[in-house]
Amino acid sequence: MSGGARAPLGIGLVGCGGFAEFVLDAAAGLPGLRLTAAADPSPDRAARFGARYDVPALGSLEELLERDDVQAVLIATPPATHAAMATAALRAGRHVFCEKPLATTTEDAAAVAAAAHRADRVLVVDHVLRYNPLLRAVRRLTDQGLLSPAHRFLFENDASDQDLDPDHWFWDPAHSGGIFIEHGVHFFDAARTLLGTDPVSVRATAVRRPDGPVDMVSADVVHPGGVLASHLHSFTHAHRAERQLMRLDHGFAETRISGWIPVRAEISAWTDEAGARVWERLPAEQEGLLAVDGFTPHGAERISVEVERDAGPSAPARGRGEERTVPHHVRAVLDLGGEPRKPYVYAQSVRAALSDLVRAVREGTAPEADAVSGLSAVAVASAATVAADTGVGRSVPGIALEDWS
Numbered sequence: 001m002s003g004g005a006r007a008p009l010g011i012g013l014v015g016c017g018g019f020a021e022f023v024l025d026a027a028a029g030l031p032g033l034r035l036t037a038a039a040d041p042s043p044d045r046a047a048r049f050g051a052r053y054d055v056p057a058l059g060s061l062e063e064l065l066e067r068d069d070v071q072a073v074l075i076a077t078p079p080a081t082h083a084a085m086a087t088a089a090l091r092a093g094r095h096v097f098c099e100k101p102l103a104t105t106t107e108d109a110a111a112v113a114a115a116a117h118r119a120d121r122v123l124v125v126d127h128v129l130r131y132n133p134l135l136r137a138v139r140r141l142t143d144q145g146l147l148s149p150a151h152r153f154l155f156e157n158d159a160s161d162q163d164l165d166p167d168h169w170f171w172d173p174a175h176s177g178g179i180f181i182e183h184g185v186h187f188f189d190a191a192r193t194l195l196g197t198d199p200v201s202v203r204a205t206a207v208r209r210p211d212g213p214v215d216m217v218s219a220d221v222v223h224p225g226g227v228l229a230s231h232l233h234s235f236t237h238a239h240r241a242e243r244q245l246m247r248l249d250h251g252f253a254e255t256r257i258s259g260w261i262p263v264r265a266e267i268s269a270w271t272d273e274a275g276a277r278v279w280e281r282l283p284a285e286q287e288g289l290l291a292v293d294g295f296t297p298h299g300a301e302r303i304s305v306e307v308e309r310d311a312g313p314s315a316p317a318r319g320r321g322e323e324r325t326v327p328h329h330v331r332a333v334l335d336l337g338g339e340p341r342k343p344y345v346y347a348q349s350v351r352a353a354l355s356d357l358v359r360a361v362r363e364g365t366a367p368e369a370d371a372v373s374g375l376s377a378v379a380v381a382s383a384a385t386v387a388a389d390t391g392v393g394r395s396v397p398g399i400a401l402e403d404w405s
């Protein structure tokens, strides 16, 4: 990380683990941000980070907060520690970049959001999907009316447990909050940003492996306006057998996004002549459609569009009461390079999130993955966890900040 014209924002890391290293490497050379210290209760881990990034190695968040060169804190400890750490940092006048989840309970997430509001400090939650070019493009296509708002969202996640040994904190809800909280928050938040609404209720199921922890969960979340979002996570695969599909049903169109870090989207859509012409212009508009501030494209991204004219009958067609005359069929592919580009896309998404923090601090802009998005994701994850435990559907509490301050 290096400085811009102004002194860079000094950021102190707490939690010198696996993901912190990924975040710091992704942030290398990011203008306006400079790592100034690294803390971990394990002296070996702190020392390793201190040596690798050439910063003082400390033992705790409290030691970080004593330093004048720490204007922001990067929290990369296990989930159950996030809320107390974020609150302490905010109260000490520091900005916060918090790994997901923002907290492991709705009350704690709300307390952090309220603390950020009261302290007038920036808080960014590392919801990396918000900084993914494909999700951004789908939002843009929806905003410009080329895709109708989705009335169905589905995310099916055959995830890997290859590196999750039985004693890993991931399996212990006291540390992780459980799968909905630890991992599901990414996709509850993705659904919120793609659908543009806060969820209202949830039903959920959790399945335990024989003599072991819960390793499969599923939630059906109702959003306003008759919209259903289904989320399934199964931590049961080898790395090589991982697969994920996010599917948006727009009625006359469907979007299929593959990769948990999305790397390819395929859109199939029925349209009329005016619509076909707009679709055909998309490859020429690729740069703007995929643009995310702070995310540097690698250059091999491609958008391709094929239109088959008169692929269907010219008579009006109807679904869910909506009638359209759409004889042409469109097949669009938005490709970030597929699975081989996942590490690059992942690192750039994290970099864009950190860049959002710097911009919000410097320019007073609202960050994309703000405290309210962190709170909303925890609120639905938490409601899903209770619904799965009790077998009873739950309403999702409102997340207006004034309700929690």
Ligand SMILES: NC(=O)c1ccc[n+]([C@@H]2O[C@H](COP(=O)([O-])OP(=O)(O)OC[C@H]3O[C@@H](n4cnc5c(N)ncnc54)[C@H](O)[C@@H]3O)[C@@H](O)[C@H]2O)c1
Pocket (backbone or CB within 6 Å): 014, 015, 016, 017, 018, 019, 020, 039, 040, 041, 042, 045, 059, 060, 061, 076, 077, 078, 079, 081, 099, 100, 101, 126, 127, 128, 182
């Ligand atoms: N945004 C993403 O895509 C993404 C991906 C992976 C992990 N994560 C998140 O990153 C966080 C860290 O995950 P990880 O896989 O790096 O875990 P990890 O176990 O590898 O590292 C956690 C580190 O925190 C330290 N720690 C624990 N308690 C602490 C405390 N009280 N004070 C200071 N340090 C403490 C541990 O010693 C360890 O070094 C988790 O919240 C996880 O959900 C996010």
